Every structure is written in C-alpha cells, then in structure tokens.
Amino acid sequence: MAMLDNNAPVGVFDSGVGGLTVAREIMRQIPEERIVYFGDTARVPYGSKSKDTVIRYSRQIIRFLRTEHVKAIVIACNTASAHALETVQKESDIPIIGVINAGARTAVRATRNGKIGVIGTEGTVGSGIYTEVMKKLRQDIEVTGKSCPLFVPLVEEGLLHDSVTDEIASRYLSVLKSKYIDTLVLGCTHYPLLRSTIGRLMGEDVTLVNPAYETALELKELLKAQGLNREADAPLTGEKYQFFVSDLAEKFTDFATSILPSEVKETRKINIEEY
Amino acid sequence: MAMLDNNAPVGVFDSGVGGLTVAREIMRQIPEERIVYFGDTARVPYGSKSKDTVIRYSRQIIRFLRTEHVKAIVIACNTASAHALETVQKESDIPIIGVINAGARTAVRATRNGKIGVIGTEGTVGSGIYTEVMKKLRQDIEVTGKSCPLFVPLVEEGLLHDSVTDEIASRYLSVLKSKYIDTLVLGCTHYPLLRSTIGRLMGEDVTLVNPAYETALELKELLKAQGLNREADAPLTGEKYQFFVSDLAEKFTDFATSILPSEVKETRKINIEEY
Numbered sequence: 001m002a003m004l005d006n007n008a009p010v011g012v013f014d015s016g017v018g019g020l021t022v023a024r025e026i027m028r029q030i031p032e033e034r035i036v037y038f039g040d041t042a043r044v045p046y047g048s049k050s051k052d053t054v055i056r057y058s059r060q061i062i063r064f065l066r067t068e069h070v071k072a073i074v075i076a077c078n079t080a081s082a083h084a085l086e087t088v089q090k091e092s093d094i095p096i097i098g099v100i101n102a103g104a105r106t107a108v109r110a111t112r113n114g115k116i117g118v119i120g121t122e123g124t125v126g127s128g129i130y131t132e133v134m135k136k137l138r139q140d141i142e143v144t145g146k147s148c149p150l151f152v153p154l155v156e157e158g159l160l161h162d163s164v165t166d167e168i169a170s171r172y173l174s175v176l177k178s179k180y181i182d183t184l185v186l187g188c189t190h191y192p193l194l195r196s197t198i199g200r201l202m203g204e205d206v207t208l209v210n211p212a213y214e215t216a217l218e219l220k221e222l223l224k225a226q227g228l229n230r231e232a233d234a235p236l237t238g239e240k241y242q243f244f245v246s247d248l249a250e251k252f253t254d255f256a257t258s259i260l261p262s263e264v265k266e267t268r269k270i271n272i273e274e275y
Numbered sequence: 276m277a278m279l280d281n282n283a284p285v286g287v288f289d290s291g292v293g294g295l296t297v298a299r300e301i302m303r304q305i306p307e308e309r310i311v312y313f314g315d316t317a318r319v320p321y322g323s324k325s326k327d328t329v330i331r332y333s334r335q336i337i338r339f340l341r342t343e344h345v346k347a348i349v350i351a352c353n354t355a356s357a358h359a360l361e362t363v364q365k366e367s368d369i370p371i372i373g374v375i376n377a378g379a380r381t382a383v384r385a386t387r388n389g390k391i392g393v394i395g396t397e398g399t400v401g402s403g404i405y406t407e408v409m410k411k412l413r414q415d416i417e418v419t420g421k422s423c424p425l426f427v428p429l430v431e432e433g434l435l436h437d438s439v440t441d442e443i444a445s446r447y448l449s450v451l452k453s454k455y456i457d458t459l460v461l462g463c464t465h466y467p468l469l470r471s472t473i474g475r476l477m478g479e480d481v482t483l484v485n486p487a488y489e490t491a492l493e494l495k496e497l498l499k500a501q502g503l504n505r506e507a508d509a510p511l512t513g514e515k516y517q518f519f520v521s522d523l524a525e526k527f528t529d530f531a532t533s534i535l536p537s538e539v540k541e542t543r544k545i546n547i548e549e550y
C-alpha cells in the first residue's frame with residue numbers, strides 16, 4: 001500500500017458529463033471530501049466500444065488521476081465499471097469502486113417478487129455484470145437486461161420530455177413490462193434524467209434504482225473503514241473540487257454548473273492519450 | 276515532394292463506418308485503384324468534438340496511413356474535412372482531399388433558385404465551411420445549415436424507415452423547408468441512408484446531393500493530373516483493399532461486407548493513439 005494522505009482528494013471519472021450525477025451525490029453525502037473529476041469528452045461515448053478499449057481508456061484516466069494524488073477512485077460510469085473495474089482493481093494499490101455493486105445491492109434489497117430489470121448501454125447490458133453480481137447476492141433472482149442506445153443521444157439533445165422519447169422508451173421498456181419486473185436499475189448515468197418518462201411508462205409499482213446514491217454511501221463507508229476520510233476542518237489548499245476533461249472544457253463547465261450545487265469556475269483540458 | 280509510386284494505395288479515412296460509402300464510390304469509379312481504409316471506431320463520433328481534437332485525430336490517422344505508403348488521402352468524413360482539411364493539407368507532401376469541396380460544387384451546380392440547405396453534424400454545420408466554399412463559387416448563393424445530431428444514432432439503431440425517424444427528420448428539416456431551398460447537401464456520410472425519408476419530407480423538387488460521388492470523381496481527376504493513377508494491369512502484391520479500425524474489427528468487417536461490392540475478409544485493429 002502507498003502512503004495515503006486522508007486530506008487527498010477522491011478521483012471520480014466518467015466517459016463524459018454523466019458521472020457528475022455521482023459527483024453531486026458524493027458532494028451531498030460527504031461534503032468534507034475533495035474531488036478531482038475527469039470526463040473523457042474527447043472519446044465519449046464508451047457504451048458501444050469494446051471491453052479492451054474501455055480498459056485501456058480507464059487505465060489512462062487512472063494514471064492521470066494518480067498524478068493528482070487521489071486517495072481513492074470512483075468509476076462513475078456503468079460501462080467502464082462493467083468492463084474495467086475488476087482489471088484495474090487488481091492493478092491498483094488504492095481503493096477503486098464502481099457504480100454496479102451499489103446499484104445491484106440496492107435493487108436486490110428493493111425487489112419483492114425477485115424480478116429485476118436493468119437498462120444501460122450495449123456494453124453494460126452485454127457484459128451481464130449486473131446479473132452476475134445480483135445472483136451472487138440472491139441466487140433465485142431473475143434479471144432482464146435491455147440496452148437502450150438512443151437514450152443518451154436523446155438526453156444530450158435535451159428531449160427529456162418529448163413524444164419521441166416517450167415512443168422510444170415505450171419500445172425499449174416493453175420487454176421489461178412483459179416480464180413483470182418490480183424493480184428497474186437505471187444502469188447508465190444519463191438515465192436518471194429520463195426518470196419521469198421511465199417511471200410513468202413502468203408504472204408506480206416499479207421501483208427505479210439510481211446507483212449514484214448508494215455509490216456515494218459505499219465510498220463514505222470505505223473511506224471511514226480504511227481511515228482515509230477527510231476531516232471537515234482540515235486545511236484546504238487550492239480548490240475543493242477540480243474538473244478536467246479531454247475536450248470542450250467550456251461546454252463542460254456550463255453543464256456542470258447547471259447540475260452541481262455550486263458554480264464550477266474552471267475546467268481544464270488535458271491530453272489523456274499522453275497518460 | 277516525396278517520390279510517389281502510382282501503384283501505391285489511396286488512403287481513405289472516417290470516424291467510423293460512414294466513410295465506406297465514399298470508399299464504395301471510389302471502387303466503382305476507379306476500380307483499378309488500391310485502397311487502405313481506416314475507421315476510428317474507438318473514438319467515434321467526431322461530430323460533437325472540438326476542432327482541435329478532430330485535427331489531432333486526423334493527424335494521427337494520416338501518420339498511420341503514411342506507414343502504409345499511400346500516395347494520396349481522402350478524408351471521407353464531413354466533420355474531419357470541415358475542421359482539419361486545411362491544416363493537414365498544408366503539412367502534407369502528398370495530395371489530400373475532403374468531401375466538402377465536391378459536395379459544395381455539386382450543390383452550386385444543381386441549384387436553380389440559389390437557395391441551398393446543408394445538413395450535417397454540429398461540427399460540420401458550426402464550422403460554416405460549406406457556406407464559405409459555396410460563396411466562393413457563386414457569391415449570391417443563400418445557404419442555410421442545420422445540424423441533425425440524432426440522425427447518426429437513429430441510423431446506427433437501424434431505424435431507417437420508422438415513424439420516430441420521420442418525426443425527428445420533420446423537425447430538423449422544417450427550417451430548411453421554410454427557406455424554400457431547392458438543393459440539399461447530405462453533409463454527413465450516414466445521411467444517404469436516410470435518403471428516402473429526407474427526400475419524401477423535402478419533396479421531389481428538392482435535389483439531394485451526396486458528396487461521395489463527386490469526391491470519387493475529384494480523386495480520379497487528381498490522380499490523373501498528377502500522374503499518380505494506377506494502371507489496371509499493374510502487378511498486385513497483397514490485398515487490393517485493406518481495412519483498419521481502432522476498435523471492434525469484426526463488427527466492422529460485417530458491416531463493410533454488407534455495403535461494399537465484394538466481401539471484406541479481414542479488418543485489422545490498431546492502436547491509433549500510438550501514431
């Protein structure tokens with residue numbers, strides 16, 4: 001184990017802006033922690049890319065975050081958690097967590113009839129990782145996965161409440177409705193933005209699980225258990241929250257400011273391929 | 276000028292599979308030419324990324340194509356043509372052409388009322404390059420650009436003939452209809468796959484321009500003018516057409532086989548970041 005400073009920041013990364021919903025949850029639940037966020041906006045999206053490529057990208061990002069002396073890392077992207085978490089955990093001497101364990105655990109706890117749905121990118125759903133983790137927690141669970149490739153572009157086009165989004169969502173979700181699931185994991189960080197559409201189509205008896213909340217909780221417990229938690233009154237040198245992207249820094253700053261509790265003053269662009 | 280071998284292949288590149296429509300047109304019009312195709316499937320799409328990033332990616336790809344000893348390069352991607360062509364042409368000692376000059380020229384020749392529409396990615400339309408080139412050809416031309424960010428995901432989801440695609444297309448195209456354009460440039464290599472939807476919505480009086488045809492013609496004339504054209508009976512060592520991608524080689528092979536005139540036997544995956 002490296003010598004870790006509990007005043008050091010937590011690294012959080014995603015293929016783009018989606019992971020900010022996880023960062024926001026960490027800011028809410030553990031306001032004393034510092035965060036270094038990286039969004040891979042030059043290579044976004046990850047959802048349709050291969051396991052090998054997503055592992056390579058994740059390794060580069062982790063190498064970058066290490067140069068910022070992070071004490072722990074949260075992979076705030078379902079696709080990267082699905083493809084890369086296991087590999088990068090083995091290579092790392094600092095703790096790394098993803099969003100999938102937290103999401104799976106919450107869903108297994110929430111279901112009454114044992115039938116759970118998972119929606120996500122092709123990479124996340126195709127990996128079968130949610131099913132694997134849930135079945136370890138409870139063997140008789142029945143999991144139905146459905147990839148929803150148009151959800152991210154629809155969200156990025158701003159069509160959160162729109163007849164087209166309704167129509168597409170209704171097609172994607174019909175297979176889940178036909179399985180009588182009572183719990184649905186929103187297995188991509190963009191999907192909570194479609195929560196009202198998805199909730200209306202699935203009906204009020206279906207519990208929607210957003211892994212962000214439970215991931216922040218898992219981080220909090222992990223930091224405490226390893227003595228890595230930051231004291232609220234520890235001296236702060238520099239910005240508490242730092243943001244880095246691989247492209248389009250200004251656009252990122254605007255978006256981050258719109259969804260985080262406080263203004264983002266600056267986002268720095270780096271060449272992630274150099275790491 | 277480097278010493279060029281007219282038996283050498285032509286390099287063709289795109290952010291992914293879309294540029295295959297340009298490669299196909301080259302195969303049809305200049306069947307004697309050899310082609311090395313590169314699709315940047317690990318970093319696709321380019322349409323929403325910055326000029327700087329697209330220039331950096333294009334430079335890497337050109338460095339890779341040079342290792343394959345290409346005698347000329349076709350940027351078969353509107354976004355990369357818009358952002359990078361001018362820069363990489365200045366740096367290169369072999370001829371490089373894009374798809375935009377060809378598309379602009381065809382549209383200016385086709386219009387009767389001088390009102391032309393251009394649809395493409397945010398990058399292509401935002402660059403204003405089509406307008407610039409068209410106005411140089413004919414000063415009184417009136418150009419209306421409209422970015423259509425959902426078209427690529429809709430095509431990739433296979434919704435070529437679908438009520439959702441109709442609805443989205445009808446929203447995007449309404450501004451062009453209101454300008455009474457009589458010519459519309461399909462300024463993204465994916466869009467010709469939506470030709471029937473776009474044609475129906477615009478009406479039969481609007482001429483749709485696909486830059487691929489004219490780009491192949493421009494290449495043919497360029498090679499001949501520079502004495503670089505390959506003799507049909509020149510000895511062929513190795514494959515006539517070679518395909519490289521940065522991710523998901525098998526998926527690419529299947530897609531390429533489905534749209535090219537002959538079977539693609541193999542696609543090789545390379546790490547483009549190393550170039």
